[in-house]
Amino acid sequence: MRLRPLTPIEARVLGTLMEKARTVPDSYPLTLNALVAGCNQKTSRDPLLNVTEAQAQEALDSLKQLALVFETSGGRVARWEHNFQRAVGVPEQSAVLLGLLMLRGPQTAGELRINSERWYRFADISSVEAFLEELRDRAEDKGGPLVVLLPRAPGMREQRWAHLLCGAVDVPEPVAAAPGGAPRDALQARIEALESEVAALRSTLQDVCEQLGLSQPGQA
Known part of the structure:
Protein backbone atom coordinates (compact mmCIF):
# COMPACT_ATOMS: atom_id res chain seq x y z
CA MET A 1 0.00 0.00 0.00
CA ARG A 2 1.39 3.40 -0.99
CA LEU A 3 0.36 6.10 1.47
CA ARG A 4 0.16 9.81 0.86
CA PRO A 5 2.72 11.71 2.95
CA LEU A 6 1.53 12.20 6.52
CA THR A 7 1.57 15.56 8.26
CA PRO A 8 3.83 15.91 11.33
CA ILE A 9 0.77 15.86 13.62
CA GLU A 10 -0.67 12.78 11.90
CA ALA A 11 2.70 11.04 12.35
CA ARG A 12 2.80 12.04 16.05
CA VAL A 13 -0.77 10.79 16.64
CA LEU A 14 -0.08 7.51 14.86
CA GLY A 15 3.26 6.98 16.59
CA THR A 16 1.73 7.68 19.99
CA LEU A 17 -1.01 5.09 19.46
CA MET A 18 1.63 2.57 18.37
CA GLU A 19 3.74 3.31 21.44
CA LYS A 20 0.95 3.15 24.02
CA ALA A 21 -0.39 -0.10 22.59
CA ARG A 22 2.89 -1.69 23.72
CA THR A 23 3.94 0.30 26.78
CA VAL A 24 0.58 0.79 28.56
CA PRO A 25 -1.71 -1.95 27.19
CA ASP A 26 -4.06 -1.73 30.21
CA SER A 27 -5.16 1.78 29.21
CA TYR A 28 -5.24 1.09 25.47
CA PRO A 29 -7.15 1.89 23.19
CA LEU A 30 -6.73 5.57 24.02
CA THR A 31 -9.29 8.28 24.65
CA LEU A 32 -8.74 11.59 22.89
CA ASN A 33 -7.51 13.17 26.13
CA ALA A 34 -4.98 10.39 26.75
CA LEU A 35 -3.82 10.58 23.14
CA VAL A 36 -3.23 14.34 23.32
CA ALA A 37 -1.26 13.89 26.55
CA GLY A 38 0.87 11.24 24.86
CA CYS A 39 1.50 13.43 21.83
CA ASN A 40 2.65 16.32 24.02
CA GLN A 41 4.72 14.45 26.61
CA LYS A 42 8.19 15.82 27.28
CA THR A 43 10.05 12.51 27.20
CA SER A 44 10.73 10.23 24.23
CA ARG A 45 9.65 12.93 21.75
CA ASP A 46 11.64 14.85 19.15
CA PRO A 47 10.57 17.45 18.33
CA LEU A 48 8.38 18.47 21.27
CA LEU A 49 4.91 19.47 20.10
CA ASN A 50 1.84 21.17 21.57
CA VAL A 51 -1.01 19.33 19.84
CA THR A 52 -4.53 20.54 20.64
CA GLU A 53 -7.57 18.27 20.94
CA ALA A 54 -8.96 19.75 17.71
CA GLN A 55 -5.71 19.01 15.86
CA ALA A 56 -5.56 15.47 17.23
CA GLN A 57 -9.17 14.80 16.25
CA GLU A 58 -8.58 16.14 12.75
CA ALA A 59 -5.53 13.89 12.42
CA LEU A 60 -7.53 10.88 13.65
CA ASP A 61 -10.25 11.54 11.09
CA SER A 62 -7.66 11.73 8.30
CA LEU A 63 -5.82 8.62 9.49
CA LYS A 64 -9.12 6.76 9.70
CA GLN A 65 -9.72 7.45 6.00
CA LEU A 66 -6.32 5.85 5.31
CA ALA A 67 -7.29 2.80 7.43
CA LEU A 68 -4.34 3.53 9.73
CA VAL A 69 -6.53 3.99 12.82
CA PHE A 70 -10.06 3.10 13.83
CA GLU A 71 -12.49 3.98 16.57
CA THR A 72 -13.54 1.21 18.94
CA SER A 73 -17.19 0.74 19.75
CA GLY A 74 -18.71 0.51 23.21
CA GLY A 75 -18.22 2.59 26.33
CA ARG A 76 -19.23 6.16 27.04
CA VAL A 77 -16.03 7.69 25.65
CA ALA A 78 -14.67 7.09 22.16
CA ARG A 79 -11.36 5.25 22.09
CA TRP A 80 -8.85 4.90 19.29
CA GLU A 81 -6.33 2.29 18.21
CA HIS A 82 -3.91 1.98 15.32
CA ASN A 83 -4.00 -0.40 12.38
CA PHE A 84 -0.51 0.42 11.12
CA GLN A 85 1.01 -3.00 10.67
CA ARG A 86 -1.90 -4.41 8.70
CA ALA A 87 -2.55 -1.26 6.64
CA VAL A 88 1.07 -0.75 5.61
CA GLY A 89 1.93 -4.43 5.33
CA VAL A 90 5.08 -4.65 7.41
CA PRO A 91 6.18 -7.15 10.09
Missing part, protein backbone atom coordinates in the same frame (compact mmCIF):
# COMPACT_ATOMS: atom_id res chain seq x y z
CA GLU A 92 6.00 -6.34 13.78
CA GLN A 93 9.69 -5.44 14.08
CA SER A 94 9.52 -2.98 11.18
CA ALA A 95 6.42 -1.34 12.63
CA VAL A 96 8.27 -0.84 15.93
CA LEU A 97 11.20 0.86 14.21
CA LEU A 98 8.95 3.13 12.16
CA GLY A 99 6.96 4.09 15.25
CA LEU A 100 10.15 5.05 17.09
CA LEU A 101 11.38 7.10 14.14
CA MET A 102 8.05 8.95 14.00
CA LEU A 103 8.23 9.82 17.69
CA ARG A 104 11.96 10.46 18.22
CA GLY A 105 13.28 11.61 14.83
CA PRO A 106 16.39 10.23 13.07
CA GLN A 107 18.36 7.68 15.09
CA THR A 108 21.24 5.27 14.66
CA ALA A 109 20.60 1.54 14.69
CA GLY A 110 22.14 1.42 18.17
CA GLU A 111 19.84 4.14 19.47
CA LEU A 112 16.84 2.38 17.96
CA ARG A 113 17.77 -0.85 19.71
CA ILE A 114 18.04 0.95 23.07
CA ASN A 115 14.84 2.93 22.58
CA SER A 116 12.86 -0.13 21.49
CA GLU A 117 13.39 -2.05 24.75
CA ARG A 118 9.84 -1.43 26.01
CA TRP A 119 8.32 -2.03 22.58
CA TYR A 120 10.21 -5.06 21.30
CA ARG A 121 13.48 -6.68 22.33
CA PHE A 122 15.82 -7.06 19.36
CA ALA A 123 18.54 -9.68 19.71
CA ASP A 124 21.31 -7.34 18.55
CA ILE A 125 22.07 -4.30 16.40
CA SER A 126 22.49 -6.51 13.35
CA SER A 127 18.84 -7.56 13.53
CA VAL A 128 17.78 -3.90 13.78
CA GLU A 129 19.89 -3.08 10.72
CA ALA A 130 18.41 -6.00 8.79
CA PHE A 131 14.86 -4.74 9.24
CA LEU A 132 15.90 -1.17 8.43
CA GLU A 133 17.57 -2.31 5.22
CA GLU A 134 14.44 -4.26 4.31
CA LEU A 135 12.38 -1.09 4.77
CA ARG A 136 14.88 0.90 2.70
CA ASP A 137 14.85 -1.64 -0.14
CA ARG A 138 11.06 -2.11 -0.13
CA ALA A 139 9.74 -2.78 -3.64
CA GLU A 140 7.69 -0.15 -5.45
CA ASP A 141 4.77 -2.55 -5.85
CA LYS A 142 4.60 -2.76 -2.06
CA GLY A 143 4.64 1.00 -1.60
CA GLY A 144 8.32 1.80 -2.00
CA PRO A 145 10.99 2.62 0.62
CA LEU A 146 9.84 3.67 4.09
CA VAL A 147 13.22 4.71 5.56
CA VAL A 148 16.40 6.35 4.35
CA LEU A 149 19.96 6.16 5.66
CA LEU A 150 21.28 9.67 6.15
CA PRO A 151 24.89 10.57 5.21
CA ARG A 152 27.40 10.29 8.01
CA ALA A 153 28.16 13.65 9.54
CA PRO A 154 31.83 14.69 9.64
CA GLY A 155 33.64 12.72 12.35
CA MET A 156 30.52 10.71 13.25
CA ARG A 157 31.03 6.99 13.57
CA GLU A 158 27.42 5.95 12.95
CA GLN A 159 24.84 6.99 10.38
CA ARG A 160 21.28 7.81 11.35
CA TRP A 161 18.06 6.49 9.83
CA ALA A 162 14.94 8.57 9.12
CA HIS A 163 11.41 7.53 8.14
CA LEU A 164 9.76 8.57 4.87
CA LEU A 165 6.14 8.47 6.03
CA CYS A 166 5.98 12.27 5.92
CA GLY A 167 7.59 12.39 2.50
CA ALA A 168 11.15 12.77 1.29
CA VAL A 169 13.76 13.90 3.81
CA ASP A 170 16.08 16.79 3.05
CA VAL A 171 19.50 15.16 3.08
CA PRO A 172 22.27 17.68 3.83
CA GLU A 173 25.47 17.42 1.86
CA PRO A 174 28.46 16.28 3.95
CA VAL A 175 30.58 19.23 5.02
CA ALA A 176 34.30 18.86 4.41
CA ALA A 177 36.53 19.51 7.38
CA ALA A 178 38.74 22.59 7.21
CA PRO A 179 42.48 21.93 6.64
CA GLY A 180 44.19 21.19 9.92
CA GLY A 181 40.88 21.04 11.76
CA ALA A 182 39.96 17.40 11.24
CA PRO A 183 41.20 15.98 14.57
CA ARG A 184 39.31 18.56 16.62
CA ASP A 185 36.18 18.22 14.47
CA ALA A 186 36.29 14.44 14.82
CA LEU A 187 36.70 14.67 18.60
CA GLN A 188 33.81 17.12 18.89
CA ALA A 189 31.61 14.87 16.77
CA ARG A 190 32.46 11.85 18.92
CA ILE A 191 31.60 13.83 22.05
CA GLU A 192 28.28 14.86 20.53
CA ALA A 193 27.54 11.24 19.57
CA LEU A 194 28.24 10.09 23.13
CA GLU A 195 26.09 12.88 24.54
CA SER A 196 23.28 11.81 22.21
CA GLU A 197 23.52 8.20 23.39
CA VAL A 198 23.55 9.28 27.06
CA ALA A 199 20.52 11.50 26.44
CA ALA A 200 18.68 8.59 24.82
CA LEU A 201 19.46 6.32 27.78
CA ARG A 202 18.43 9.03 30.25
CA SER A 203 15.14 9.57 28.39
CA THR A 204 14.42 5.85 28.40
CA LEU A 205 15.18 5.64 32.14
CA GLN A 206 12.94 8.61 32.88
CA ASP A 207 10.12 7.11 30.83
CA VAL A 208 10.39 3.78 32.68
CA CYS A 209 10.48 5.54 36.08
CA GLU A 210 7.40 7.57 35.19
CA GLN A 211 5.48 4.46 34.17
CA LEU A 212 6.46 2.68 37.41
CA GLY A 213 5.87 5.74 39.61
CA LEU A 214 9.48 5.79 40.78
CA SER A 215 11.95 8.61 41.25
CA GLN A 216 15.06 8.59 39.13
CA PRO A 217 18.36 7.78 40.88
CA GLY A 218 19.75 10.94 42.45
CA GLN A 219 16.35 12.58 42.79
CA ALA A 220 14.56 13.12 46.07
